[in-house]
Amino acid sequence: MTASSGAAPAARTVLQQCLQARLQVKPAEELSQAQFVQIDRGMVIYICFFKGATDDILPKMVSTLLSLRLCESDSGKMVSVLELPGSLLIVPQATLGGKVKGRAMQYHNNIGKEEGLRLYGAFVSLCEKELAGAAAAEVTVKHGTYGNRQVLKLDTNGPYTHLMEF
């Protein structure tokens, strides 16, 4: 489940804890201002799918990411984002699939745009379902627009950055 587990992964995620995170979901245009989504305490999930990824991996991905003890409670204990309970900000991040080639990054292993968009949407939906049962009303799932520039502002009390591959 981590980078050193052998077989090429189907998905790569980077996780960071936040006190608040804000993401642009629609850039400013001539007649409209930029639009943003925001969460308070919770977890930012940066996600990238590789070629060959299928829906089969999504249930285990979501249950793992949401039930792993990656978050720090008020009392300093490590708990899951579901136990915290915290919100989720899901950020599509194709750059995570990059490989070094000379001085540039190449993305030949990344999934195609159409299939990536579909898997990303399914991942978000599954997260929403998992969090729907959460005790606290303020807990929410927000997400970026696939294919867009992810203008992000992050405020943490320690990001506790983790890498998780599936």
Add this chain to the structure above:
Amino acid sequence: MTASSGAAPAARTVLQQCLQARLQVKPAEELSQAQFVQIDRGMVIYICFFKGATDDILPKMVSTLLSLRLCESDSGKMVSVLELPGSLLIVPQATLGGKVKGRAMQYHNNIGKEEGLRLYGAFVSLCEKELAGAAAAEVTVKHGTYGNRQVLKLDTNGPYTHLMEF
């Protein structure tokens, strides 16, 4: 050089582009306020060393991270942080070495504290040397305190999160 390259890595880094990043380097105490370092445009390097890492890997790590085209110039071209030119914020991040064990994270492969501190210091010094020759006076290297909680605030125009292992 990436997660799928086979042999267990000696170091793992996650890279994010920033417009501004601020990191606490000394927590508040009874008689003193918290202290922070801050960079403007540039790159945040989250870094974790594994058991067996030695000084040998540092020169290649630094030259790779600083010369790879990971940053977006004003004209939208991808350039290196040296070419931008941008600043560096280096954040020790032991959590990056985590492996899943049940619902918890384990860090058995992480380097020992003393050796990790020494390598981290040497990595920072090498980055400082590389950036010393930069054209722009405002370009700087800042870094977190090894072993501390990394209270971080990040403002981006798109983090372009990359994973790089060595």
